Amino acid sequence: MKFRKLLTVPLAIGFMSLPLTAMAHTPLFSCFDNADGTIYCEGGFSDGSTAAGVPVIVKNGKGEEIQRLVLSRTSDIEFEKPKGNYSVLFDGGEGHRIEIPGSQIFE
Amino acid sequence: MKKGFILAGLITLFSAASALAHFQMIYTPQSALERGGELDMRLIFTHPFDGDHTMDMGPVEEFYVIHQRGEDGDATKTDLREYLSEISWKSHDNEGKAYAAKIPSRVMRSMGDYVFVLVPSPYLEGDDEYIKQYTKMIMNVGGVPGNWHEPVGLPVEIVPLDKPYANWTGGVFRGVVMANGEPVPHAELEIEYLNYEPDLRRNAFKKRPGIRKAPHPAFESMEIRANASGEFTIGLPKAGWWGIAAPDLIETEYKDIDMVKEAVLWIQVTDIK
Numbered sequence: 001m002k003f004r005k006l007l008t009v010p011l012a013i014g015f016m017s018l019p020l021t022a023m024a025h026t027p028l029f030s031c032f033d034n035a036d037g038t039i040y041c042e043g044g045f046s047d048g049s050t051a052a053g054v055p056v057i058v059k060n061g062k063g064e065e066i067q068r069l070v071l072s073r074t075s076d077i078e079f080e081k082p083k084g085n086y087s088v089l090f091d092g093g094e095g096h097r098i099e100i101p102g103s104q105i106f107e
Numbered sequence: 108m109k110k111g112f113i114l115a116g117l118i119t120l121f122s123a124a125s126a127l128a129h130f131q132m133i134y135t136p137q138s139a140l141e142r143g144g145e146l147d148m149r150l151i152f153t154h155p156f157d158g159d160h161t162m163d164m165g166p167v168e169e170f171y172v173i174h175q176r177g178e179d180g181d182a183t184k185t186d187l188r189e190y191l192s193e194i195s196w197k198s199h200d201n202e203g204k205a206y207a208a209k210i211p212s213r214v215m216r217s218m219g220d221y222v223f224v225l226v227p228s229p230y231l232e233g234d235d236e237y238i239k240q241y242t243k244m245i246m247n248v249g250g251v252p253g254n255w256h257e258p259v260g261l262p263v264e265i266v267p268l269d270k271p272y273a274n275w276t277g278g279v280f281r282g283v284v285m286a287n288g289e290p291v292p293h294a295e296l297e298i299e300y301l302n303y304e305p306d307l308r309r310n311a312f313k314k315r316p317g318i319r320k321a322p323h324p325a326f327e328s329m330e331i332r333a334n335a336s337g338e339f340t341i342g343l344p345k346a347g348w349w350g351i352a353a354p355d356l357i358e359t360e361y362k363d364i365d366m367v368k369e370a371v372l373w374i375q376v377t378d379i380k
Contacts, residue, residue: 028250030142030218044218044251048178075177 025049029090029098031105033081039105042076043090051075054092061085128154128297128328129162129232130350131371133223133244134305138272138375143217143248146210147307150225151196152203152240155350156327158303158312161196161203165228170208175253176219182254185214187223197311199303207310218249224259229361237366240352244373245271258285263356265372274343274376281340282372283333286356290337294353298329298341301348317347346378 025047032040043051051071058067061084069077086102132151150170153161167188175182187208196205215221223244229237241261247270258266268281284294303312321327333339333353343349350373357368 026250028218030249032216042176042218044177044249046250046252048252050177050179074181 027051027090027092027096027098029088029100031088031100033105033107034078035107037081038078039081039088040076040078041071041088041090041100043071043092044075045092051090051092054090057089057091058082059087059089063087128156128299129230129238129240130155130299130352131225131227131240131242132301132350133225133242133373134301134348135244135246136307138244138246139377140215140246140248141250143212143215145212146208146215148208148210148223149194149196149305149307149310150191150206150208150227151305152205152227152230153196153198154299155301155303155348156299156318156321157199158316159198159200161198161201161205162230163204164206165230167191167206167225168228169224169226171224172210172214173222173224173254173259174214174217174219175222175257176217176251177253180219180253182257187214194310197309199312199314205310207307215246215248218251219247220253220255221246221248222254222257222259224261226261229366231364235364237361237364238369239361239366240369240371242371242373247272258288260288261370262287263353263368263370265351265353265370267372267374268338271372271374274374276343276346276376276378278343278376279340280343280349280351280374281338282351284337284339284353284356284370286368286370291333291353291356292335292337294333294337294339294356296331296333296339297352297354298331299327299350299352300345301350304347317345343374343376346376349374349376 025045029043052073052075054071056069060066088100090098135148152164170187173182173184190208191206194205194207195202225242229239232238241263245255255270263286266283284291302316306313353370355367359366
């Protein structure tokens with residue numbers, strides 16, 4: 001019984017640390033104005049893991065969703081530049097979201 | 108007769124001292140960039156610790172960058188020779204032929220690692236030996252790592268085991284010395300601090316040194332040995348650029364004269380603030 005208790009504690013610590021370890025990487029996101037009416041965005045993580053399939057949401061100046069996209073196999077995407085104010089959200093889930101205002105997207 | 112011996116001895120001593128401190132440089136002020144953009148670089152063949160004699164570089168055989176975003180990202184190679192222009196680099200006691208490289212933002216725009224590779228033409232040292240230093244300098248944009256730890260496939264190279272662009276002062280840096288794709292057991296290594304900051308506007312070393320005085324010549328170009336697996340570890344006591352050279356890895360011939368192939372890697376160290 002005592003042995004089982006001893007075994008349970010390290011196992012529990014091990015399982016608790018798994019999601020923490022998995023979350024230790026930082027999301028990274030970057031967008032550029034292609035100067036041809038399109039915007040290019042690319043995502044990634046600080047541990048080098050892929051961001052393929054991560055949703056990217058384009059919002060208008062009021063914060064309303066105007067386009068929902070997904071990063072490609074190469075963790076990037078291109079879309080038409082919205083008219084007026086806009087922002088682009090990398091939605092990697094809780095604690096992994098990055099929003100870039102259009103005013104900070106340059107050539 | 109005696110005078111002849113003394114002269115020969117002095118020449119030998121001078122040659123040995125010079126050979127210890129030759130470093131091909133690929134320089135830019137900052138290797139870890141938050142955002143990409145246009146990049147200003149210098150390719151200089153010089154003595155980084157004392158900032159003295161700069162050697163004339165010949166034509167550049169290869170100058171390219173391999174970019175990779177993410178561990179599983181696609182690696183793309185870009186030839187950079189079209190962005191080179193010849194300059195004269197001013198050291199403290201002479202001027203030497205070198206190159207400026209203005210890399211356009213379209214090359215350095217994406218996040219990820221950028222492995223810069225320079226293969227200079229062989230440099231004739233004296234009359235009896237050519238030196239060819241295969242040089243790497245690794246940058247990152249945006250924090251997404253990629254191929255910083257991958258061998259490029261050069262005949263000789265130093266492969267990093269730590270990110271060359273993310274080193275705190277007081278930390279250590281590790282690497283592996285390779286020749287013909289294999290680690291070189293007990294390889295000789297020379298480590299030098301870039302003691303005079305390059306002034307890219309003037310194409311010259313600044314006058315104020317980072318380290319005012321080395322207590323002994325052994326501290327200027329520090330010689331160490333790799334272990335039996337070709338791996339080495341160095342301490343990083345001061346912020347700035349450090350050059351790591353592995354001399355004499357492959358001995359061959361060029362134009363009927365002996366030639367040695369050497370590997371150089373530049374790493375940058377940053378203070379904790």
